[in-house]
Amino acid sequence: xxxxxxxxxxxKSYNGIPALKNVNLSVRAGEIHGLVGxxxxxxxxxxxxxxxxxxxHETGGYQGEIAFAGRRIEFKNCSQAISCGIGMVHQEFALIxxxxxxxxxxxxxxxxLAFTDRLLGRQFSYIDNxxxxxxxLQALRKLGIELDPDIKIMDLSINxxxxxxxxREIDRTDLRLLILDExxxxxxxxxxxxxxxxxxxxxxxxIGILFISHRLEEIxxxxxxxxxLRDGELVARYxxxxxxxxxxARDMIGHSVIKAAAGKRKIEAxxxxxxxxFSVAMPGEEIKNLDLNVYEGEIIGxxxxxxxxxxxxxxxxxxxxxxxxxxxxxxxxxVRMDAMDNIVKGIYALPDDRQGLGILADQSLxxxxxxxxxxxxxxxxxxxLFPFLSMLDHRRTVPHVxxxxxxxDIKCASFxxxxxxxxxxxxxxxxxxxxxxxxxxxLFVAEPTRGVDISAREKILSMLIEINxxxxxxxxFASSELDELQRVCDRIAVMxxxxxxxxxxxxxxxVDFALALSGETGMDDDV
Amino acid sequence: xxxxxPLNCYFNHERIVPAVFLVLSFLAWxxxxxxxxxxxxxxxxxxxRDGLLVLALIIPVVxxxxxxxxxxxxxxxxxxxxxLVIAYNIEGVPGILLVMVIGxxxxxxxxxxxxxILNRVKGKEMITTIIIGFFVNxxxxxxxxxxxGTVIPVFNQEIILTRGIGVRNTVDLGMxxxxxxxxxxxxxxxxxxxxxxILIVLLFAGGIYYILHTRFGRQVQAVGSAAETCAVLGxxxxxxxxxxxxxxxxxxxxxxxxxxxxIGMFDVYTAHLNTGIISCAALLAGGxxxxxxxxxxxxxxIFLFHTLFIVSPxxxxxxxxxxxxxxxxxxxxxxxxxxxALIVNVGxxxxxxxxx
Ligand SMILES: Nc1ncnc2c1ncn2[C@@H]1O[C@H](COP(=O)(O)OP(=O)(O)OP(=O)(O)O)[C@@H](O)[C@H]1O
Ligand SMILES: [Mg+2]
Numbered sequence: 108x109x110x111x112x113x114x115x116x117x118x119k120s121y122n123g124i125p126a127l128k129n130v131n132l133s134v135r136a137g138e139i140h141g142l143v144g145x146x147x148x149x150x151x152x153x154x155x156x157x158x159x160x161x162x163x164h165e166t167g168g169y170q171g172e173i174a175f176a177g178r179r180i181e182f183k184n185c186s187q188a189i190s191c192g193i194g195m196v197h198q199e200f201a202l203i204x205x206x207x208x209x210x211x212x213x214x215x216x217x218x219x220l221a222f223t224d225r226l227l228g229r230q231f232s233y234i235d236n237x238x239x240x241x242x243x244l245q246a247l248r249k250l251g252i253e254l255d256p257d258i259k260i261m262d263l264s265i266n267x268x269x270x271x272x273x274x275r276e277i278d279r280t281d282l283r284l285l286i287l288d289e290x291x292x293x294x295x296x297x298x299x300x301x302x303x304x305x306x307x308x309x310x311x312x313x314i315g316i317l318f319i320s321h322r323l324e325e326i327x328x329x330x331x332x333x334x335x336l337r338d339g340e341l342v343a344r345y346x347x348x349x350x351x352x353x354x355x356a357r358d359m360i361g362h363s364v365i366k367a368a369a370g371k372r373k374i375e376a377x378x379x380x381x382x383x384x385f386s387v388a389m390p391g392e393e394i395k396n397l398d399l400n401v402y403e404g405e406i407i408g409x410x411x412x413x414x415x416x417x418x419x420x421x422x423x424x425x426x427x428x429x430x431x432x433x434x435x436x437x438x439x440x441x442v443r444m445d446a447m448d449n450i451v452k453g454i455y456a457l458p459d460d461r462q463g464l465g466i467l468a469d470q471s472l473x474x475x476x477x478x479x480x481x482x483x484x485x486x487x488x489x490x491x492l493f494p495f496l497s498m499l500d501h502r503r504t505v506p507h508v509x510x511x512x513x514x515x516d517i518k519c520a521s522f523x524x525x526x527x528x529x530x531x532x533x534x535x536x537x538x539x540x541x542x543x544x545x546x547x548x549x550l551f552v553a554e555p556t557r558g559v560d561i562s563a564r565e566k567i568l569s570m571l572i573e574i575n576x577x578x579x580x581x582x583x584f585a586s587s588e589l590d591e592l593q594r595v596c597d598r599i600a601v602m603x604x605x606x607x608x609x610x611x612x613x614x615x616x617x618v619d620f621a622l623a624l625s626g627e628t629g630m631d632d633d634v
Numbered sequence: 635x636x637x638x639x640p641l642n643c644y645f646n647h648e649r650i651v652p653a654v655f656l657v658l659s660f661l662a663w664x665x666x667x668x669x670x671x672x673x674x675x676x677x678x679x680x681x682x683r684d685g686l687l688v689l690a691l692i693i694p695v696v697x698x699x700x701x702x703x704x705x706x707x708x709x710x711x712x713x714x715x716x717x718l719v720i721a722y723n724i725e726g727v728p729g730i731l732l733v734m735v736i737g738x739x740x741x742x743x744x745x746x747x748x749x750x751i752l753n754r755v756k757g758k759e760m761i762t763t764i765i766i767g768f769f770v771n772x773x774x775x776x777x778x779x780x781x782x783g784t785v786i787p788v789f790n791q792e793i794i795l796t797r798g799i800g801v802r803n804t805v806d807l808g809m810x811x812x813x814x815x816x817x818x819x820x821x822x823x824x825x826x827x828x829x830x831x832i833l834i835v836l837l838f839a840g841g842i843y844y845i846l847h848t849r850f851g852r853q854v855q856a857v858g859s860a861a862e863t864c865a866v867l868g869x870x871x872x873x874x875x876x877x878x879x880x881x882x883x884x885x886x887x888x889x890x891x892x893x894x895x896x897i898g899m900f901d902v903y904t905a906h907l908n909t910g911i912i913s914c915a916a917l918l919a920g921g922x923x924x925x926x927x928x929x930x931x932x933x934x935x936i937f938l939f940h941t942l943f944i945v946s947p948x949x950x951x952x953x954x955x956x957x958x959x960x961x962x963x964x965x966x967x968x969x970x971x972x973x974x975a976l977i978v979n980v981g982x983x984x985x986x987x988x989x990x
Contacts, residue, residue: 161865186868201866205859206852214856214867217849230850 109177111136111284111315112157117171119152119163119339121528124520126152128339130171134284134315139306141326141350142319144336145360145560146532147518150319151198153336154286157317158195159188176283189215192283194276196290198319198531198558200268202260209236209256212243212275246274251301252413254391262390265459265554266293266413266587277305284315289531291320292558293459295413295587303329321532321560323352335359360562367569368594369406369576371614378435379403379549379581380454385432386605387416387423394419395605396432401549401583406575408592408613409585411602412624417585419605421456421551424449436549450483453548457538459557459585465538468527472519473508474499475526475537480545511540515566532559539567543574553585568595589620648921648931651975655919655938659945666948671824673944680940682815682828683896685835686889687913688932689842690882694759695927696846697878698858699752701914704763707744708886709906710774712737716894717778717801717902721788725809730895737887744770745883749876756861760924767910778902801902811898831892838885843929845881854878858925908968915939915968918975942967 112134119127127149134140144150156163156173159182163169173180175191182188188195195201202211218239219232226232240256247254252270260268273290276282287306291299303325310316310331320326326333327350335343335358343358345351357363378400387394394416401407411417423430426444434441436452449455458465467475477499480486487504508522515536519529526537535558542550555571556564572595574580586592592599593613600610601623609623622628663673687705694702715736719729748766755762782788783799793805817830845851853874856864861871890909894900917927919942920935946967947960 158866184868184870185866186870189868197866201863203856203859203863203867206855210852210855214852215849215869217852219849223848227848231845231848233844234847234849234852 109136110134110174111176112317113174114153114157115172115174117153117156117169117173119149119156119169121166122520126339127156127169130336130339130341132334132341134317135331136283136315137310137313138331139310139316139318139329141330141333142317142336143321143323143326143333143355143359146516146536146558146563147530148336148359149339150336151288151530152339154195154288154317154319157182157188157284157286158193159183159185161185192281193286194279194282194284195286196273196276196288198288198292200272202268202272204261205259207257207259208247208254208263208271209240209243211260211271212246212256212278213239214275216279218242242278243274246278247271249277249301249305250274251298258390264389264392264414264418265557266295266418267391269293270298273302277309282309282314284317285309286317288319289321289558290318291322291325293554293587296589298413299325321558321564323355323561326350326355327352337361356561359560362562364562364565366594367565367572369572369596372597374402374405374597376403376405379437381433381435383433383435385423385430385434387419387428387430389416389419389422389428392416392419392422393605394423394602397602397606399600399607401581403581404575404579405597406571406582406584406595408596408599409583409602410587410589410592410599410620410624413587416602416605417587418459418553420583420585421458421553424454424456424551425458427458447483450479450545450547454551455479455542455545455547455549456551457542457553457555459553461534461538461557466526466534469525471523472512472517472526472529472537473504473522476508476511476540476544477504479541483545486544507544511544514570515540516563532563535559536563536567539570543570546578547580549581549583551583551585554587555584556586556588556591564591571595648923651919651971651978652921652931652934652938655942655971659938659941662942662945662949665952666945667952668945668948673941674825676944677937677940678825678827678832679896680944681936682831682835683893684889684913684916684936684940685933686838686885686892687909688889688916688936689835689838689929690885690889691913691917692842692922692927692929692932693845693854693878694882695917695922695924696851696858697854697875698861698925699875699878700760700763700924701917702763702879702882703760703910703914704748704767704770705882705886705889705913706767706906706910707748707770708741708883709890709909710770711740711744711883712887712890713894713900713902713906714774714777715740716807716891716900717782717793717805718786720793720805720807720809721782721786721790723790727813730810730813733891734888737891738884741883741887742880745880746876748883749879752879753872753875764910771907775903803903804899804901806899807895808898810895813895815896831896834892838888839929839933846929850874850877911968911972912939912943915971919971923975923978939967939971 110133114130114132117127117130130153142150156169161184218235220235224232243256247270250270250273254267260271276285290302294302306316306318306329318330330350331347333345333350334341335355337359353363380401382397382399385394385397391414409417409420422428424444425446430444436454467478477487481488487499517533517536519533526534539555556567559567568591571582575582584592584596596613598610599613600607601620602608603626608626611619611623690705691702715733718736719733724732752759752762778801780800782801783794788794793801795802815828815831819826819828821827853869856869857871857874864871890906894905916935916939917932919939920931922931922935943964946963950959950963951957
């Protein structure tokens with residue numbers, strides 16, 4: 108098979124700090140080529156170069172040669188890449204918030220009424236909405252999801268956005284090379300496997316595929332070849348049948364990972380927070396009449412299929428969507444959901460939408476980590492007399508930030524670097540660091556390991572366990588990664604259609620979880 | 635699993651502002667003591683005069699550029715072309731066509747320049763268009779105060795001041811009057827309906843609606859919602875914005891032409907000064923905001939705003955028994971609408987659920 112893509116001697120640096128060093132890589136037509144590497148190793152940078160992203164130009168371009176379908180290319184902008192038949196599923200999504208699902212999927216490829224097309228040309232032909240809705244539904248169905256095509260993107264949860272982002276690309280018929288930057292980071296296992304099936308089918312049609320993932324099992328299952336990036340250098344390449352997960356992990360991070368695991372224990376404490384008939388009106392992720400007790404000092408897992416409400420609890424506690432029902436925290440009824448009030452009371456909810464809600468993109472790493480703690484509790488102000496007027500006390504912030512950067516292995520040029528410039532996984536780590544800095548009594552986390560590499564994932568999990576044990580921080584941990592929940596949680600609540608369907612102990616057998624997730628009662632009694 | 639779109643709240647600005655206008659205009663009409671047919675005739679006239687000018691504002695709003703106060707620039711373009719044609723004594727239909735051609739040519743050019751400028755001040759378009767409007771106005775005045783009769787030869791002595799340099803304050807458009815206004819004119823009782831002109835306005839309204847539902851329109855919407863993301867999706871944001879400004883300026887020019895020929899004469903130095911404010915107020919009165927605007931809001935807005943605009947001076951006079959208050963009430967209504975709409979907009983942006 109011929110090479111559809113040939114990259115040779117590619118170098119790229121940001122402000123003098125190298126991100127890619129002498130990278131050589133090729134993708135054959137009809138091949139699925141995996142790309143793995145720790146957070147900040149340069150994967151997204153490489154994809155951005157291939158796709159002609161403006162950020163590459165703005166930061167001084169790159170050196171090296173790229174050939175696509177035998178022709179040397181140097182894209183000035185993304186539309187050149189798109190018209191060559193290159194598609195990209197972006198790590199941080201490229202969706203237009205005010206347009207609907209169907210409009211986003213079909214953007215630039217809308218069906219139009221044929222006679223206006225002839226009459227007025229491509230740009231000014233009338234869009235056939237019905238046709239567009241139908242074909243976007245079809246693309247979404249291939250991914251195993253039913254979604255109202257008329258919802259605006261801004262009303263969707265992160266994992267639904269991920270589906271739309273993928274559907275936009277698989278709906279294209281002119282693709283020759285498809286780049287996927289961590290498309291499965293927020294998908295459930297079932298949906299991920301469906302996507303992998305589609306990728307196989309696409310590669311069968313001769314489309315070259317570059318696939319980035321931190322889930323090495325997926326890489327092993329689907330890739331024809333895999334390349335490993337470490338600190339911007341290509342350090343290894345394996346052919347199918349020679350891909351071993353442990354080997355990959357060692358190549359990526361230079362040591363093997365120790366899996367975090369909490370010891371088993373029985374929590375017998377009073378409820379710290381109680382939900383009664385609690386509802387959250389989050390589109391596509393509603394909670395309806397949920398009843399739940401969370402005991403002081405426990406880590407409780409929340410899981411569900413996408414769209415069944417596991418993510419909405421945290422959003423509801425931040426007051427981002429209308430809520431109904433009763434919430435009792437520490438024997439006190441919470442009447443109004445207000446993020447700031449709740450933080451002051453000791454409740455912090457870390458959303459899964461890091462781009463929209465989690466980070467202050469244009470602020471420094473340092474400010475991001477101490478922001479909440481300082482706003483709510485003045486933990487880092489210079490004067491406690493006039494906290495609102497006083498500046499940050501760098502003598503206290505710097506050591507703390509240093510510790511966080513070390514604990515989580517956040518890859519950055521300096522503490523003053525804007526968070527926008529960090530890699531996706533490192534932004535995620537910043538969010539976690541900020542939540543832990545605020546030292547809440549009750550922490551809601553949603554998909555905390557989204558997009559972080561295998562080593563950082565374990566660090567985050569063991570940090571959650573440690574802080575729970577030493578500071579007695581109660582944690583509500585929403586995730587679609589059952590394996591993580593099983594290792595960390597004391598109890599796991601399975602949600603179906605916005606209600607708690609069943610609460611299982613973490614060492615219950617797989618089948619029980621599978622049955623509960625799909626809403627069928629198994630043999631076991633509730634815990 | 636099935637996800638549903640959220641129910642739209644009934645009490646949003648899209649409904650509140652028009653409702654307030656409806657109530658206010660009704661009350662003011664009752665107080666003013668004007669007959670219904672008089673008011674209706676006036677409103678129909680204003681609908682024709684201001685229609686295109688208000689429609690010209692829609693696309694820039696959708697493109698995320700806010701209210702385009704520089705439609706005054708388009709107005710000045712057509713006035714320039716009008717004065718040139720009159721200066722050469724070209725009358726009748728050929729004259730009208732020539733005015734259009736030159737006016738469109740000028741406004742395409744100016745729209746392009748405006749687009750280029752606005753691409754450098756993203757996020758501050760509204761204030762920039764206001765200032766550019768003032769600036770172009772001073773150039774315009776310079777041209778007609780000292781340029782005419784000196785640099786530009788004039789063959790029509792009627793429009794020149796007696797000293798031979800500069801254009802008179804008021805220029806008569808008698809030679810174009812009643813050419814298109816009276817086409818298909820008929821009356822129902824006391825109400826006169828110039829069907830042809832109404833159709834023209836509706837035709838342009840349909841045109842804008844059409845454009846917003848084409849591929850180009852979709853791009854405009856996308857640029858208005860998330861310009862940075864558009865670049866990644868292969869949409870050239872800057873070019874879209876330039877096209878939007880050209881379209882808006884050309885529409886404004888045509889609109890001002892309809893406006894002037896309908897009045898039948900024009901104040902060379904002041905006719906364009908209030909177009910920006912009044913048109914924007916009318917659009918907002920229909921429930922549009924600086925972030926979103928629809929064709930039906932523009933059409934509704936013209937009716938509501940102008941009804942209030944027509945009856946409020948009389949109402950003010952009756953209430954306070956003071957004739958001087960009439961004009962005051964007009965500007966109160968115009969600026970009040972804009973201020974109200976801006977406040978309602980900002981309030982909406984602060985709603986937590988509408989996040990970027
Ligand atoms: N716009 C930018 N300005 C400065 N530095 C940047 C910028 N974008 C990325 N970097 C740096 O380049 C390096 C590589 O980042 P990249 O986003 O390619 O990592 P990645 O492999 O995609 O990581 P992840 O798995 O976390 O997504 C990081 O150290 C990052 O801080
Ligand atoms: Mg990345």
